[in-house]
Amino acid sequence: MKKKLVIVESPSKAKTIEKYLGTDYKVVSSKGHICDLATSGKGGLGIDIEHDFKPTYRISKEKKEVVKELKNLASNADSVILASDPDREGEAIAWHLARELGLSTEDNNRVTFHEITKPVVTQAIQDPHKIDMDLVRSQEARRILDRIIGFKLSKLLQNKIQSKSAGRVQSVALRLIVEREEEIRKFVPEEYWSVEAKVKKGNQTFEASLTKVDGKKAEIHNEQEAQEILDRARSHPFTVVSVTSRKKNKPPKLPFTTSTLQQESSTKLGYGAKKTMSIAQKLYEGVDLGGTTTGLISYMRTDSTRLSPLFVSDTETYIADTFGKEYSGTAHQKNSTNAQDAHEAIRPTDIHQTPEAVKPYLTNEQYRLYSMIYARTLASLMADAKFDVTSAKFAADGCEFSASGQTMVFDGYTKVYSKYEKQTTTLLPKLKPEEVLPNTTIDASQHFTEPPARYTEARLIKELEEKSIGRPSTYASIIDTLQKRAYVTLEKTSETSKTKVFRPTEQGELTNSKLQEFFKKIINVQYTADMEKNLDIIAEGSEDYIQFLRDFYDDFEPLVEKAYEKMPKKELEKVGRACPECGGDLVYRNGRFGKFISCINYPTCKYTENADDTLAELEKTEKICPECGSRMQIKKGRFGPFWACTAYPECKHIEPLKEKAKPKPTGEICPECGSELVERVSRYGKTFIGCSNYPKCRYIKKTPKAAKKEQDAAEQTAVDTAAENTVEAPVENAA
Incomplete structure (x- = not known):
């Protein structure tokens, strides 16, 4: 009996889904894209610009066997169902598969899974639909744009300034990093002073800050002004002017989108965007939970904060049963103006699959990320945290000071999210208007304004999203490309800090400078954001994508022609020696791991050596590859320099630069x-x-420090467990 063939993107997802569907189905993987634009035709674009931008697709070399196998399976199947990922890229993959397998786009042969769980998968299989050709056209327009801009600008920059590439979104992200660096260089620190009062009443000590002088905002520019205020304030009684109390509610944050997950993962877990998405992909595709494979989170490429009504209902019941009805909140949704809202927010597929319940089946990284997703989603549906806030104002000869304190009276959503969002409790003593506080010390401190902070991964992703540059699903690859092209480095802010920030390299700044000189009209925030809006309109079926591409090309091509004519060619700096292999000049080049020396005749001659004097001196010692007899040279990798065979890739022998110390x-x-x-x-x-x-x-x-940390964690777990098994007094009484 013939089986129904289901084609998904990921091999691991295929195994999970096949278990759900049973013996009537065979589930296989396309292993991602099977086609891409060819590199043939005019300019190697694979696009016939003169004939309505007609693309030419080719099957990737590494996918020919995959496609051959899929064709064979499809010809012997009862029917074929295309189940690639539920986004524009997935829709394009489904269309390419249909084209190669001879399937009709008019048939209902497309299904999407927003989470990999048995109920969702089996329901989706029963409700197939047509391939959404508007989504396909939007993705095709995006790919054509990226190919035209990427190929033409990259070729130009390689020819003129030896930069490796440029891109529609990549180059705008680079511009943001370079502009921030320019702001920092131009920044001139300005002196200012603050005045603080340290007040003691009874057993309590608190601080109050100077906010106004003679009814105007306090602005103190130098030591003389600060001393004048100190003389006034110290010579008069420090008196309470007013005391006010109010209630404050703090609502929980919305559930994760792709962007906010990447940001929070970077700041709270220390995972880069690329690593975060890789871990999330595994959680989405499915984890073996002791014999049952299931997806733990919903689709991780989304810009929506919406949660399904069924999930909300289940979670509200879970919150009431687990924590009490007073902890139940309301579902909120707030999407950005350019959000597609095609999927839900990133959430657990089952609220009863707690992090502790699945911990034995996860890696440490998977557990940490899943715990954060679970806590964020659960917290988003819980009640606000509630605080009593007290504010007080004080005066001393026209100098007005302010202080505030707050006490949490109901923990609300922080009951499950306090690990990721610390709350502070500050108390003020009981104060009465006109009360004089004699135990007060007033001092001034000098400060200087600081330049704007460089972008961390999280800050850059937030900036890209706020400015509608690219899509959240592309941020990880954008950041990765900028580093691979040696346009930026990601460096620690100090030796003791874990925070890493982006700094543009010399080549990155040169690349941005030339792009802004000749392509300012195209490579800018507004133009890129408008492109994204147009792609969204195409996806809705409301715009002719051919006309959109034609309008873009009419703007872009004249700029390219002018740049070829006007942009000066950067000459490579010569070392002053001849290449020992072909006699050509040796020149300096920039690579991913810094400056190096190579032959000017590259790629005909591939001779290279190190620009580092110490490594270059070491390299003069002739070292022969023990496997093939070729000369070995020093290369740089992500973990530092090493010896590598010059016959690579035929010979892949490598050796450490220094002999490893014996244990x-x-x-x-x-x-x-x-x-x-x-x-x-x-x-x-x-x-x-x-x-x-x-x-x-x-x-x-374990080091004593690690052992102590582990012991503390174990003790805290024991305390938490004991607390969970204890009936708590009502919050009002406890307060």
């Missing part, structure tokens, strides 16, 4: 296998103690 015996015995413990050095240069029987035994001795 040093410690005299201790491994508690797991009885072998000797030794001192080792990790690839990051950190010393640790591990088993000499590695890799058979992977025991690593």
